[in-house]
Amino acid sequence: xxxxxxxxxxxxxxxxxxxxxxxxxxxxxxxxxxxxxxxxxxxxxxxxxxxxxxxxxxxxxxxxxxxxxxxxxxxxxxxxxxxxxxxxxxxxxxxxxxxxxxxxxxxxxxxxxxxxxxxxxxxxxxxxxxxxxxxxxxxxxxxxxxxxxxxxxxxxxxxxxxxxxxxxxxxx
Amino acid sequence: xxxxxxxxxxxxxxxxxxxxxxxxxxxxxxxxxxxxxxxxxxxxxxxxxxxxxxxxxxxxxxxxxxxxxxxxxxxxxxxxxxxxxxxxxxxxxxxxxxxxxxxxxxxxxxxxxxxxxxxxxxxxxxxxxxxxxxxxxxxxxxxxxxxxxxxxxxxxxxxxxxxxxxxxxxxxxxxxxxxx
Numbered sequence: 001x002x003x004x005x006x007x008x009x010x011x012x013x014x015x016x017x018x019x020x021x022x023x024x025x026x027x028x029x030x031x032x033x034x035x036x037x038x039x040x041x042x043x044x045x046x047x048x049x050x051x052x053x054x055x056x057x058x059x060x061x062x063x064x065x066x067x068x069x070x071x072x073x074x075x076x077x078x079x080x081x082x083x084x085x086x087x088x089x090x091x092x093x094x095x096x097x098x099x100x101x102x103x104x105x106x107x108x109x110x111x112x113x114x115x116x117x118x119x120x121x122x123x124x125x126x127x128x129x130x131x132x133x134x135x136x137x138x139x140x141x142x143x144x145x146x147x148x149x150x151x152x153x154x155x156x157x158x159x160x161x162x163x164x165x166x167x168x169x170x171x172x
Numbered sequence: 173x174x175x176x177x178x179x180x181x182x183x184x185x186x187x188x189x190x191x192x193x194x195x196x197x198x199x200x201x202x203x204x205x206x207x208x209x210x211x212x213x214x215x216x217x218x219x220x221x222x223x224x225x226x227x228x229x230x231x232x233x234x235x236x237x238x239x240x241x242x243x244x245x246x247x248x249x250x251x252x253x254x255x256x257x258x259x260x261x262x263x264x265x266x267x268x269x270x271x272x273x274x275x276x277x278x279x280x281x282x283x284x285x286x287x288x289x290x291x292x293x294x295x296x297x298x299x300x301x302x303x304x305x306x307x308x309x310x311x312x313x314x315x316x317x318x319x320x321x322x323x324x325x326x327x328x329x330x331x332x333x334x335x336x337x338x339x340x341x342x343x344x345x346x347x348x349x350x351x352x
Contacts, residue, residue: 007180014176040179045254047183052255062255069254069261072345120341121348124258143257144349 028071114163201239230289269339
């Protein structure tokens with residue numbers, strides 16, 4: 001892949017995936033600035049990995065894998081402010097993606113509060129489910145079986161229901 | 173679209189910066205190594221004592237090895253494949269979070285070489301003659317290894333605070349993913 005092809009593929013990936021990746025960053029950090037940083041980190045890793053993309057998996061599965069792995073890695077260091085990040089922030093101000101859940105929507109806030117009490121793997125899995133990804137695609141991203149995804153989703157829904165009822169009373 | 177383009181520019185800029193820093197560090201260590209090599213090892217001066225040549229050899233080897241390890245560490249941290257499936261990524265990531273990793277163990281011979289160099293320097297230049305040699309050596313070794321041990325303890329305390337909780341979380345995630 002030459003530089004021109006790489007650039008145009010990256011632009012396409014950026015436009016197609018920015019909003020959903022921004023929503024995914026909510027799993028790893030709550031502060032808007034941290035989420036912006038993580039979004040940049042993810043696209044940085046996507047750029048670095050573009051040369052090694054071999055069409056062995058679908059491109060959106062590949063993007064999700066990079067986003068999740070970068071998100072996990074960022075948990076360790078998202079509090080550290082390095083100069084490089086500060087510089088990026090000056091150079092690239094990413095606009096707030098448009099199709100994110102309305103933060104004033106109390107139900108969504110509550111749902112995310114419940115999700116954040118799950119294990120990291122379950123958080124990732126239910127997020128992908130809420131993004132309406134098929135069980136097969138989730139299985140491919142997380143490298144677990146499709147049946148396992150189905151069973152886990154069922155279990156997670158029950159667990160969220162219990163957490164919700166404990167924290168906010170009966171679900172409407 | 174313009175955001176994507178400015179992001180590409182920023183990425184290229186930071187990649188160049190990383191390469192520049194890496195090159196700068198390599199040059200700095202290479203200059204140190206060459207300096208000691210010329211000054212203390214291959215110096216044709218017939219008055220240069222043997223201990224000074226041995227001492228120089230120790231420093232040169234230690235500097236050279238340190239440079240090699242530093243580059244290895246940087247390349248290793250940049251070679252992680254983020255597009256792997258989650259369990260493979262976590263399995264590849266976990267060894268990097270161990271306290272006693274192979275790179276850290278590789279530092280021990282370097283510390284020994286520096287120890288030999290420091291001991292030879294102090295014994296032959298700055299130590300009064302009235303003490304027996306074993307006592308001189310001991311009074312160099314105790315503070316040297318004491319300082320090294322404090323560094324080790326400090327590094328371990330830092331690791332416990334920063335990396336260990338993350339390593340535990342990764343182990344938990346791996347066992348969670350392996351569950352049926």
